[in-house]
Structures are given as C-alpha cells and as structure tokens.
Amino acid sequence: MRVAVTGGLGRIGRAVVAELAAHGQETVQVDVAPMRAQPPGYRRADLRELWQAVDALDGVDAVVHLAATGVPDSHTLHPELAEGATFTANATSTYNVFQAAAVHGIRRVVWASSETVLGPPFRVAGPAHLPLDEDHPVRPETSYALSKATGEELARHFAHRCGMTLVALRFSVVMDGTDYAALPGYWAEPERGRWNLWSYVDLADVAVGCRLALAAERPGATAVTLAAPDTLSDRPTAELLGTYYKEVRVTGPLGTFESLQSSARAGELLGWRPARSWRGGGG
Template sequence: MRIAVTGSSGKLGRATIERLTADGHSVLGLDLNPAPHGGLFTRVDFTDYGQTLDTLLGVTARHSGLDAVVHLAAIPVNGLVPDATTFHNNMTVSFNVLFAAHRAGIRRIVSASSITAMGFPFEEPPPALPVDESYTAANNTYGLTKVLEETLAGQLVRWDPELSITALRFTNIVAPEDYGTFARAGEPTYRRDLLGSYIDARDGGLAVALALANGKPGLEVYNIAAPESGNSIPSAELAERWFPGTPVADDLGEFESLMSTRKAQQQLGFRAEHAWRDEYRPEG
C-alpha cells in the first residue's frame, strides 16, 4: 500500500514507518520536522487545512495518490503548552487530517487515540477491571480531544459506507532506551495512573500494521498495550490496592495488564513482541 504517516518524527511515528517499510509498503512521512531515520518526507503544517488536503491529494516527487493514512500527529501530552492550546491544536489537526482524507477518497485510516480517552489518570475508579474499550471518559484537555476525535470518526464513517477508521488507544509508549524506569516495577504506586500498562514503540508500529491490514468499513476502537503489566506485583493485588471494591474479571491473569488488550488480541491478532522483563537491564 501507499501510506502516509502524520507525526512521522515522533517516537511512535518512527517505529511505525520502520515497521511499514519492512513490511514492503511505500511510506511517506509527514510532519513539521523530518525524522532522523530518513526516508521519503514532506513538511506539512496540519493546522492549515489547505496544506493538509493538498498533501493527501498528491505531492510532486512523493505520491500521486494514497491508499491509507496513519494519523499520529499531535501535541503528545498535557503540560507542554497551555491547556487550551493543546485542545485547539490537536482538535484542528485531527479534523483537518480525517476530513481531508475523506475528501481525497482515502478509505483506510488508522488514528492514534489514547488511554486518556478511557479515564486516565483514573482518579475515579473505572467500572470494572481490566478496563476495556466500552469505557470512555476524559479527565484532561488532551483526553477530551481523543474522545472527540473518536466521535468525529464515528460520524465520518456514517457518511461513507466504505470508509474504515481504526482508533488505537495507545498507552504510555516506551522506546528501547526507556526501560531503565522499570527498576521501579516492584513499587506499589509505579504506573498506577496507567493501570500498570505500557507499550514498546516497536509493538505500537506492529499494532498499526495489523490495523491497516484488518481494517473493515466503519469505526473500531482497540486498546493497545503490552498484554502483561509493567509491574512485578500481581495484578489482582494491584487492583484491590488501587481501586478497592471495583469488580475484577474472574479470569484475570496473574500479571495481566489492567488495560484490557483482549479485543486487539482476538480481532487483530495483536501479540506484543517486547516485554519489560526481557528488555530491562539492571545497572551494574
């Protein structure tokens, strides 16, 4: 496929391009800054709808038509800029990309959603554990844009019965050099706001590839995390410590992530290839 990846210079963007290129796709990176890995790249300001539409329709010496768009571009977390700026930027960028893709006749889209669309930082208990895709709640402006982006996608697929949009609710993305933080895996508060979850950037790229390969008309939402938590404390013990009284699945695995990935495993065949227990190397 001919695929454009927005936010190509980010941690997940770089891993996604590497994965899609290795799978034999023709990939074009789109961002404000090129990624260090090189490859085909076009500089685009996605807050400008004209630039966005023109880029998805065609770019001389880059492409004359696309089969799919992977939308990852965003201000990545709250706090980097004022809250209103996070909201206005991310909502505008996502509308421009999704609507321009629709106008350009691109019918296969994978878009980055987030654990922030399902209750992060979980100051109030979720309805049940592990938390699945049926629960939607935003508790900050970044999460609010993710909830609204999923809503936007759900309406766009109504307009075009052939349009496929897959929203991937990524949790904290970990690069190979980030595994030093797992020295804290035995601390009871470690990754509490993330339900103990994480995802290796390379496995994030794998999830994108699977979503592109398996996308069907309509909107589907999947949680994307490692199947086991980033904690060395059993998950049932963490559930009771973090959310006392919250219902817990009878078949919860000993170290299963409290951010459920069962749907992605069953429907996409997603199996993370990198686990912190294998990747973490204690100092000394």
C-alpha cells in the first residue's frame, strides 16, 4: 500500500512515516515546508489550494492527513486575526484533502482531530462528565478546536457522499522522552494541566494508532480519542478531581493515576492500546 502522509515533515508525520516504513508500507510525504534537496517520496504542496492537494494525492492508496496549523501563540499581535487564519487554513486544507481523495477514488483517510473538540481548555464550560469519551458533547472553545470539529463534520459528509472510510484520531497532547524530562517543573503548578485534564499521549503510540486506523474495518466516519492511560501529574487522579473538578459527574471508578480521557473506544474499534507512559511501561 502506498500512503500519503500530509504534514509528513512535522513531528507526528515523521514518526508515522517511520512506523509505516517499519511495516513495509511505501509513503509519500506531502508538506508545504520548502526543502533545498527534496528527498525521494517528498511532494511539496500547500493543501490550502485544492489543485495542489489533488496533485499531491495522485497515485496513492490511502491518506494520513496530519498537516495543520496549531493554536496561535498567545502573544500574537492581533489574536483574533490569527484565530481566523487558523480556522480557515485547517478547515480548508481538510476539505481539500478529503475532496482530493474523493477525486482519486481513495477510499481510506486517517486524520488528526484533537482532544480539544470536546471542550479543553474548559474556559466557557466544564466537562459534562469525566472521563471524557466519545459520548461527550462536541463543544469546541477555540478556532483551532472548531477547525477540527468542522473536519469531523466534513468527514461525515465524505463518508455519506462518497462511501469513504475516514477515521479521526483525537490526539491528546503528543509527548515523548524529551518532554517527560521537564515534568518535575510541571508538577510544581498542578493547575497548569487543568486545561486538558493533565492528559497526554506518547508520540510512538500515536504513530501506531495511525497505522492501525489505516487497517481498521470500520466503514463511514469514526472519531476516537488517543490518550495515555495515566495522567502527567504526580498527584492521584481523585485528588485532582476533588481540587479542580469536584462538581463534575464521574462515570466510573478510576485507578490511582488513571487518565481523565478514555481511549477505550480506540481499543474496541482499532485494537489500539497505549503501550507507553512517562511512568514507564503501560502506565
């Protein structure tokens, strides 16, 4: 199988390309980043333009769509303009990638949504229940999150109209070893993790999730959370809940450091089980 990985030069994209290569799959890295010497398998494209997306996906069997612009920097001079640019870039690129896949008759797209579609940073309203799961209402609070929620609506449209299979992976904050080294500083201020429930997911597990989603027998549009099994905090989950979210309904018993974002659905539908934790092993 030949897989186009959009955002293939980004942090997650490079890990996905390596994971797919390790499993014998050919990849095409699609990215807007200019490169002096273009490596084999690299196609430069700005996915905000439909024709460039159509050219970039020529001759591939499946797509992992990761290209996006992140949350605007809080020190941006005109934050409201940056917010609009983020929404427009991400929603447009996602439409263009799905449409280009349809043009080429590509039946399978795996793509990066985000935990933020469910409400983080919870400035407008707290969680409806915890742990967050796929039954939680979608209620984005930022233009970045809205661009991802819009992508999920676009996925339903393309599944309905073209019979495509589209799997949205709602990544938590993606981390690896270098990030884990900085955790002691984070523990000193536990409120810093409140915005996303002290959640994260390991980069290598994300790459495995993308590979499994490419193979999943799941017609239509699906969205699942990918989060580590534990929190980033050194404090027990019950203590965090009691301090920061005591008014929120908790739907079941929780382990000592168990995550407040459930990935159970990804386990059921994709066979994805997070294998890595900053605590070592499976958390």
